[in-house]
Amino acid sequence: MDGLFSQLVVLGSSGMLLTAIIILWRRGVPAYISAYRWQSWLLAALTACVGYFGSDAGLYGGAIALVLLKGLGIPYLLRSMERRFGAQHELRPYVNTETSLLAAGVLVLFAYALARPWMAVSALPTRAGLPLAMGLLFVSLFIIVSRKKAITQVIGFLMLENAIALLAVVGTYGVPLLVEFGVFLDALMGFLVMQIFVYQIHETFDTMDVEQLTRLKH
Amino acid sequence: MIEMLLVVGQTLAGVALAPGLVGSIRWTKARLQGRRGAPLWQPYAELRKLFAKERVVSHNASWLFHAAPFVVFGTAVAVLSLVPVVFVPTGFDSIGDLFAVVYLLLLGTFFLALAGLDTGSPFGGMGASREMTVVALTEPTVALSIFALALTAQSTNLGEIIRQTVAEPARALGPGHLLAFAALFIVTLAETGRLPVDNPTTHLELTMIHEAMVLEYSGPYLALVEWGAALKLLIFFAIAANLFLPWGVAFTPSPVALVAGFALFVVKIGALGVAVAVLETRVAKLRLFRVPELLSASFVMALLAVLSTFLVR
Numbered sequence: 001m002d003g004l005f006s007q008l009v010v011l012g013s014s015g016m017l018l019t020a021i022i023i024l025w026r027r028g029v030p031a032y033i034s035a036y037r038w039q040s041w042l043l044a045a046l047t048a049c050v051g052y053f054g055s056d057a058g059l060y061g062g063a064i065a066l067v068l069l070k071g072l073g074i075p076y077l078l079r080s081m082e083r084r085f086g087a088q089h090e091l092r093p094y095v096n097t098e099t100s101l102l103a104a105g106v107l108v109l110f111a112y113a114l115a116r117p118w119m120a121v122s123a124l125p126t127r128a129g130l131p132l133a134m135g136l137l138f139v140s141l142f143i144i145v146s147r148k149k150a151i152t153q154v155i156g157f158l159m160l161e162n163a164i165a166l167l168a169v170v171g172t173y174g175v176p177l178l179v180e181f182g183v184f185l186d187a188l189m190g191f192l193v194m195q196i197f198v199y200q201i202h203e204t205f206d207t208m209d210v211e212q213l214t215r216l217k218h
Numbered sequence: 219m220i221e222m223l224l225v226v227g228q229t230l231a232g233v234a235l236a237p238g239l240v241g242s243i244r245w246t247k248a249r250l251q252g253r254r255g256a257p258l259w260q261p262y263a264e265l266r267k268l269f270a271k272e273r274v275v276s277h278n279a280s281w282l283f284h285a286a287p288f289v290v291f292g293t294a295v296a297v298l299s300l301v302p303v304v305f306v307p308t309g310f311d312s313i314g315d316l317f318a319v320v321y322l323l324l325l326g327t328f329f330l331a332l333a334g335l336d337t338g339s340p341f342g343g344m345g346a347s348r349e350m351t352v353v354a355l356t357e358p359t360v361a362l363s364i365f366a367l368a369l370t371a372q373s374t375n376l377g378e379i380i381r382q383t384v385a386e387p388a389r390a391l392g393p394g395h396l397l398a399f400a401a402l403f404i405v406t407l408a409e410t411g412r413l414p415v416d417n418p419t420t421h422l423e424l425t426m427i428h429e430a431m432v433l434e435y436s437g438p439y440l441a442l443v444e445w446g447a448a449l450k451l452l453i454f455f456a457i458a459a460n461l462f463l464p465w466g467v468a469f470t471p472s473p474v475a476l477v478a479g480f481a482l483f484v485v486k487i488g489a490l491g492v493a494v495a496v497l498e499t500r501v502a503k504l505r506l507f508r509v510p511e512l513l514s515a516s517f518v519m520a521l522l523a524v525l526s527t528f529l530v531r
Contacts, residue, residue, distance in 0.1 A: 010526065014393035014522065014526060017522070021515065021518060097508075097514075098514045101511070101514045101515050101517075102514060102517075102518065104518060105517075105521045108522055108525060109521075
């Protein structure tokens with residue numbers, strides 16, 4: 001039973017990692033949004049799975065909240081944001097696609113090296129998901145720093161938040177529901193604030209390229 | 219002895235089945251696009267027609283040009299005999315493992331590229347250079363993704379990998395397997411000249427890769443090259459189907475197991491063929507300069523597959 005559980009956890013975590021890698025490869029914002037949606041659904045499924053095998057009913061509530069907020073709510077807001085700006089031309093990221101894909105591979109390797117001692121002391125059946133969660137953390141950070149478009153950076157931030165939630169689920173079987181809801185609220189607030197920022201940037205510069213912000217200095 | 223006969227039998231069956239696979243993909247694609255489509259046996263008719271024609275060879279062609287079709291077809295048949303299609307032999311496992319499979323396939327591609335360069339036509343040279351670009355990126359991915367399976371099975375032998383996966387079905391759900399499958403699927407599309415990388419239905423277009431190399435071939439040589447390409451598709455499908463979803467492959471030479479194995483194999487590669495046809499209908503061909511991005515994505519997936527099997531044990 002534990003074997004199946006850890007396989008499912010690793011499967012879900014690598015699926016989430018894969019959605020982050022898809023962002024590095026694709027160029028259109030709708031593809032980014034659907035990648036984020038997939039990632040959130042996977043996170044919810046993983047949370048429910050941990051709740052089932054770890055017999056922790058509180059995690060089901062967390063999974064439902066995840067579906068509602070990150071699986072449906074935020075993608076909807078992202079889509080309406082994207083619609084409002086219309087079809088934006090592609091921006092060249094700071095790092096080209098091939099290099100960023102290879103960098104993602106190296107980051108995941110780094111995460112594996114980093115998580116080794118942690119996995120050695122952990123006895124949970126979910127420990128195999130730890131390096132993948134940390135890899136997702138690094139890859140989302142990489143998305144934030146290497147992309148120029150504000151909306152992509154927002155999605156990178158949301159993925160970072162997903163990575164931390166994943167880390168909590170596989171590392172400690174989730175945090176108490178109350179803390180979880182607090183984090184959700186924080187994420188939602190952060191997202192709304194960033195949405196306002198993106199609107200402002202778009203309003204001021206007529207583009208979502210954050211490089212333009214350097215013009216504010218003059 | 220009986221194993222030897224079975225291996226020869228499954229190789230011949232694969233050789234006979236390969237043009238049918240190409241025909242079925244074309245037919246499915248046509249139906250999806252609202253056309254009636256040529257019948258499934260159309261590739262067989264084409265091969266018969268080509269074998270009956272005379273061959274026209276450029277004056278500048280050297281022996282390489284004459285040898286390449288035989289090398290392409292011969293290596294494909296040799297590789298097919300190493301891949302467990304319907305039956306996993308136990309006796310002569312030691313003849314060839316996955317490294318032999320990967321590099322024999324590469325040998326055929328290498329000779330095809332040489333033949334493309336040989337006649338000195340601009341199309342041939344262009345096709346050869348593109349093919350080499352693509353192959354240089356796909357080859358490490360193929361090796362890595364099969365290597366991910368070999369790591370879990372602790373053996374580079376294809377039959378042994380299948381046996382281990384059947385013995386422990388939870389492995390097939392593991393991330394190593396799934397990521398490796400995704401990587402191998404992308405590589406299959408690239409290596410066999412399917413749509414996001416190369417368009418199998420165009421001739422005389424500046425974007426083509428495989429067709430540009432074989433442009434100078436005619437008659438029986440073209441038939442051999444085409445058949446070899448179809449075999450390559452079948453080999454990749456067989457690897458993808460039997461290594462990642464090995465259920466149904468016969469381990470004992472009993473007639474029931476063999477018939478069931480054959481039927482399941484046809485179903486599996488049929489499903490893969492439908493998947494390829496749907497994909498080809500949905501996606502457009504990538505710009506040539508975006509192909510390395512796709513292939514590096516598949517390389518990263520194969521790398522992750524190896525990582526997750528190698529480091530989590």
